[in-house]
Every structure is written in C-alpha cells, then in structure tokens.
Amino acid sequence: MTKLQSIQIGRAVACVLVVFYHLLALSKDYAGSAFYEPAFSGFKAGVDIFFVISGVVMVITTYSRFDKDGTATRFFIHRVSRIYPPYWGLAGLLTLYWLRNPGAINAEHGGVDIVASWTLFPSDKLPIVPVAWTLTYELMFYLVFGLFLAFLAKRRLVGALIAWGAAILLAQPFAEALKSVPLASFLTSPFVLEFVGGCLIGLAIVRGTVRFPGPALLAGCAIFLAEFIVLQVLRAPDALDARLRVGLYAAPALLVVYGLIGLEKNGNWTTFPRWMVALGDASYSLYLVHILVFHALYRITFGPVFGASGSVFLPLAFVLSLVCSYLYFLVIERPVSTFVRLRLERLAGVDRPHANAAAPSQAPFGATRPQE
Template structure:
C-alpha cells in the first residue's frame, strides 16, 4: 500500500489529480498486461526447442495472439503523448521539449541493451539465431532506422527494437504537430498518418524504410490520440460498460476464425481496434480496486519497458538451464510460468537499479531549462516518464 500511496501523493490536488491517478493506475496495469503477453509469447516459442531436447510435448499457443501486447503499447503511446502534452500545442519550444523528453526516456536503456547484445555477439556469435549484420545495420539500429536483417526481416540488432522504430517515427510526427494549435495539430497528424498508411496499402514500396514506415500499423498510434481526446472531453462510463469494451477487446488476444486473423484483416484492424477498446475502457472506466494484484500490476507496469526489452536475455539462459537441470521431469507449461515470473523479477530489478536512475540522469541533462522542468509537471507526468 505504501507504493500506491506514493503514486497518489505524486499527483496534483483536485479534480485533475483524481483523473490522473485513476487513469495512471488503470493504464499501468494495462501496460503490465501488454508486456507480460509478449513475454509469454516468447516463452511459448522457447518450449519448441525444449520439446525437441526433452521429449516433452510443446505448449501450443497457436490459438492466442500474444503479440497483441505490442498493439496495446502503440495505442497507449498515442494516448499518453496526447494527454500529457495537450496544453503544449502551439507553444514556443514545446516541440523540442517533447522530443528531448521522449529521446531521454527511450534511448538510454535501448542503447545499453543493444550494446550488450553486440558484446555478446562478439564473445559468443554461435549463440545468435541471426547474425548481427553489417556496420551500417548496427548504426541504423542505434538510430531507429529500419534496416534488413537476415532474409525478409526488417529488425534491428536488438530484435524487439522494431517497435521502437515505429515509436520514434510517431514522436517525430507528434513533435511537428505540437508546432500548431491542438485542433490543427491533430488534424495534420491524422492526415499525415492516414496518408502514409494509404501509400503503404496502395503501392508496393521497394525501399526498405518506406515499406516499413508506411505499414498501416502506424494508425494504432492515431487510435490512442483519439482515445485521449475522448478522455479529455470528460466522457466516463460505468463498470458494466467498461467490462463490455474489455470483452470485445479480448478478440485481439484470440484467433477466433479465418475471418478474424491477420491474413484476412490488416493488423491495425485485427489487433489495433481491440487494443483501442482496452485503452478506452482503462481511460474512461472506473478505477480498478486498490487490491494487491492491482498494486502488483502497477509496479510491473512501471517496469514494463525494462521487461519488454530485457526478457529475451532472460528466457534463453533459462531455457538452457531448464534443459540441463529439469529435462523431461516437468511439463513445459511450468517453464512458461517460471520463465515469465523470473523475467518479471529481473525487469523490476533492472528498472529500479539501472533504467530509472539512468533515465533520470539523462532527462536531467536534456531538460535543464526551468521552462522544461515546469512542463514536465503536467498531469499524468509519471505515466509519461514510465511509458515507452
């Protein structure tokens, strides 16, 4: 409970504080859910190798779309960026301050873990499923430029960083939108992103970067922008309606039929719309009860960026240990549970002792001006600090 009280004390007084606190709790739990689903998906993938080595049955996760967590992250990003900067549109210097905040938030841990990956590749290249690639690919990875890796795969050195390539593209567009008053800025952002998505659907770009950046998945950020506008309009719903939205949103987690999969529907519809419903329910629905599972969810939500980026460094060694120590003694479903819990604990430690102090240090250097410090105190500022 002390952790929860700390959250409450960090918010401004009055109605704005109430809105921010309630939204922060719900969104942090949702962020924990999103990161955990990605971890479970990759843990399930590791059971394929373990099944061959141990003779145990592989855990079949084909009925679940556990990569859905990425779609939730994209919608959350659009929501938080819009809500935390709504009062900054059209203000002098707001665009630069926003972009510096986001770079200070995203880059330090990503660069650190990318460097760890490179050092690991130099020390033991045989452990890598896909070679690191050329120097140009390495540089592109550090600077969030899509680059080919292997056969028909556009991923950076730290493979999960492909989502950050989309995040940084959105930050650039959003920073430009902040140059305008909010209505014009949102309109400009909408036209630009819809236009790019249409280009990606109507033509077949041969250029790697254009093909990547025009993927309609970028519209998921836009969904989050409009969810934030709904939230800021004052719209609120009761628990029953919120549960209804969540129930429909659960369609994003399952493969219902051949008519509801990524082959029949583009991802921004198949997964992006359900993700937007999850975020909408979290934003305008009632606050989750102040019980221990919720507090654990908030704590894991704080560490969700660490969890998302670091869990591959945890799962692979755990797979090797499980193979040597446990072998065929236990069903592989227990490996998924065990690996997910260990990854969560490791991520919490990384967040506390590395990510948070490192990010705080870089943000202090990037946002030295008094005006920048004042802007950082906007509603949901902690959510902005913890988001990725």
Template structure:
C-alpha cells in the same frame, strides 16, 4: 479527469507480461518441439500461441494516449524539450540492454547493424530487426514522436487539435496507399501499426467528453469480444486479420479503461499491478536478453527442457522476467533516465530544468508510455 490513470498503468504491466509469454513460446516452445517434447497445451488452442504479441498494440495505443495528453511549449524550443524528454525516457535502458544482448548472444551481428540499432533506424533503413529484436517497436515510437513534434509541438499548423488531426490524416493516407498497392510505397512509415498510435491520440482528444466516457462498459465488452475472437480458430491464421483485430481490441480496451476511470471506476489499482506497470519497460527489454542469451545455454545445452515441465517453465520465466525487470527499473532505469534528462535539458534553448519533480514522465497525466516489442 484523474491525474494518474491507474488502470492504464496496470494494463501496461499486463501487456509486458503478455509479450514475455509470447517470446517464451517462440523460444522454448520450439526447443521442446525440436527435442521431441510437448508444447504447452495452454498455448495450443487456436491462435493462443501468438496471442501474447497483443501486448505491442496495447503499448502503442497507450503511447499515443500519453503523448496526446501531455503539456508542452510550442515552437523550436518546445520541439527540443519534447524530444529530449522522450529520448531520456526510451534510450538509456534500450542502449544498455542492446549492448548486453550483443555481448552475450550467440547469434551473429555486425557493427553497422549495432550502430543503426542504437540510432533507432535499423528497420527504416534495412527492413530488418535491430540487434535487440524488440527494438523495432521503439523505432516506431521514435518515428511517432518525431512526427508528432513536427505536426503538433511545432505549432506550425496552429492549434494542437488541428495538428493532431492532420497527423492522423497523413498517417491514415500513407497506410491506405501502402495497403492498396503491390509495393510498399511508404515502407516503414506506412505500416498499419502506426494507426495504433493514432488511436491513442483519438482517445486523448475525446476522453474529457462525458457523453463519450459514459459508454466505458460497452467499449470494454467490445474489446474483450474482439480479443477473445482473435484467439480462436474461427478467424484462421491470417496475420493481417489477427493484427487488425489486435489493434481494434487494444484501442477499445485502452479507451474503455481510461473512460471508466474518468467516470470513477478504477481497475487494477492494486500495488502489484502498479509496480508491474511502472517497471513494464524494463520487463519488456530485459526478458529478451534473458531468454535470448543467458537462459538459452542451460535450457538447450544442459537439457533443462527435459527436466522442467513446459507450463512450469512458463510460470518460472514470467516470474523471473518480472523480478529482473523490477530490479533493473529501480536499480538502474529510474536514475539513468533522470540523469540523462537533466543532461539533455541543460542544453535546452529555454534552459528548462527539472523544477517540477511531482510531474512524472514529462508533464501531463502520470502515465509512462513505452511500448515497447515485436513478436
């Protein structure tokens, strides 16, 4: 099995840019519409206007895959180390971007909301979006990490495979109960999106089976068929149907790309794809700060919507978000994560230190998982 899944890294970059496109349409598409202008026709067919949000299921499946492939010590010390590495990967940039957003954004926010957002509990507690909207996906990330730590890293049920199977079963049961009752019994923890993380765990547990990986091409064909169908008017506008198709399509897409790489077929190995994948988390967080605060003033109050054609605006926004994400990643995220990780691990019960710098993102295959974004 490859040590670095280049195809998955490239896919993360594409997923981040898809979310940028989705939020561009949601923000500036509505501004053009309110101003009496035209919406981008490229996003006017079927469900293409919201298709960019498919980046989120892709992130969630990749996250489950990454966690499922990691190496870790079991027991209480193992739980601390595991969560410390995950927190160091997610928190520094998210905290900084959240604070930047509330400082520059024009909409109202409250101190309690900000506190809950920084602690990753806004949606579980209130059901609302955190101060930085895309943070709701990170709240699911942290919830998945904690559940995985309890069920698998703790070693409480024995083998790693048994713990993962129990975790998947419990999540599936909670989602089933939520969907089969009028009231959301499990609320946040029973949302169907949690199954996308489970899909990543399933991929991680089967990716070394050659009988499975030989079918990489059918997986990709099915993935592309599902995702294409989700954009058409044929499926209607039912959010539940569209979201289900995105989850299934993301699962097959990640499975197909990972299986293909095991079989020696690598996609998106180019430097541009790899750089975007490496900076995908920064792109994911930074773009909403740009769109939701800094750029709203010139667009709305200085009437840039009357000067810049919508499709040109889309190209400029994607390019600007990608450039800013790369700058933030290499200029801040890399060293901030490394510093915070060292600081957390110095309190580890096992006194683990960063003695293996060649292993990225906390052991296992070098795929960095974050998911990243709502819609």
C-alpha cells in the same frame, strides 16, 4: 492532468501478454513446440495495446502545453532519455556477444545492422535486441507528433491526425514498393493507425467526452477472446502480415484502452492493485529484459535441468524474468533515464512544468512519472 493508474494497468497487461507469447513461442526453437499453440500468437496483441497507449499518453501529457514555447523540445528530450539509456545498456551487452559470435544473433532475419541497432533507425533487419523493432515504430510516432507540437496549432491537431491516418490508408497499395525505403515503410506502416487511434482517445479524455467505457472494455475483451479461439481452430500461422494483424487487433486494443482509462476518468474504477501499477512502472524494462532471460534459460537449463518439464520451467522462467526486469528498472532504467533527462533539460534551457500540472510520462513500455 493527474496521474492515471489505469494507463499503468494497461501497460502491465500488455507486457505480460508479450512475455507469455515469447515464453511459449520459444519452445518452437528449444523444445519442439512443446508449449506452443496457435491461439498463443494472439498474445502478440500486447504490442498493439502498447501502440494505442503511446498515442493516448502522448496527447494527455502535452495537450495543456501544446501551443507553448519549449513544448516540442521538452517532448523530444523526454522521449530520447526514456528510450535510449535503458535500451543501450542491453544493446551494449549483446553487441559484445555478437562481436564474439557474429552468426548467433538474428541469423534467420538477415543478420545484424549494428548502426541501425544502436540508433533504432528504420532498417530491413531486426535490431540486435530483437524486441526493439517496436521502438523504431515508437520513434517514428515521436518524430511526427513532435513536429505537430513544433509547428501545429492545437485546434488543428484532430485534422492533422485524421490526415495522417488517411495517408497511411492511401499508402497501403504501395506497401511492397515502400519496403525498399525503410523510413517510408515505417512511416506508412498500418501500426501507425493504432497510434493515431490512441491519440484520438487521448483527445476524448482531455476533453471529458468519454462515454460508455464499461461496454467498450467488455467488447474489446470479448473480441480478443473470439480472435484467439479462431486462431486456434484455424491453426493460424504465427507470423501475420502487418495489415492483417492490425485488422485483427487494432479495434479490440482501442476498445480495451478506451474502456480501461474511461472507467478511471469517470470515477467508476478508482482502486487498482499496487503490484499491477508497479508492474506497469517497470514494463519497459520487462519488455527489454525478458527475452534475454528466456533465451538463456532455455539454452542453459531447460534440457539438462528440467528434462523438458514445463510444469516447473515455465513458472520459474516467468518469475525470474519479472525479478531481473524489476532490478533492471530500479538500478538502470529509472536512475539513468532521470539523470540523462535532467542533464538534457539543463543543456537545452528547458523549464520544467509545475508539479500541479504533472501527468503520466510517455515511454514505449515504461514508467509513469510526475513532471515527465
């Protein structure tokens, strides 16, 4: 399957939503909520869009090789090499800071589980890079889907996905009890339903059964807008239960991703701004780096330099996060991830697919590459 630029556009939009949320929400900590309104909590839906995209890309990048030897091994190698090297770069910096200031990171969330932070294994504490909680969910997705690749025939994939989704729904009455076992809690989280829905969209794409993408995209955007208005009118709290959050954002996220990719696949939308595709390429770095940039700017420059003036601070912080993130993508993420992937493939003796079988890569919030 050829590279789908619409996936990168979706990643760019989703990541910018999350960036805007953190930029505005951090004013609750540093500026007396000067820039925050309840509607802005809806920007968290960028993460839900990412989870849907993960499911889509996981299917379209593996479907043609589903029943072939080495597919599961290659899949795990690519996932490990895409997630960990860029993440460990930032985790290392924050670990050094944490060692000097143990109470300065995640104190309001029970502190730091350093082992879970470096492995991204499920924990009841946030990782040392706080936004990386989503990466733990990604790893859970990868684990189960990789097992599908290793032991499941392609013809049984739909049934397995539906069964997985049904198991998530059946587990919800026991959600509180499962919290005492982090691995079980993550595997049965409602967020998994967004990933499963994305996989089903991916199947529709590879089978050429995409219908009415335009109305789907419009409906998804309209639902998001209506939900943001409701959040504002009700002065809704920033933190929502996972089940409520998925109930609000899963359907429009699925519709938006389905519509966006469907328009490209059907030939209705074939030209995309290059800068948005580039932003989608660097979206994993942007996701990881932006929160650290914002914290630093709020702490160091907001009060003494900008005098609580958002008209200068907000656009400057946003642009600086883009610049830092793209540099991180060029200098760290892309070369290091590629180096690790090639070395792991060589160690595992995994053959690479032919160039004409290239497809978008699957990174949690990352770049699309041929042959990944």
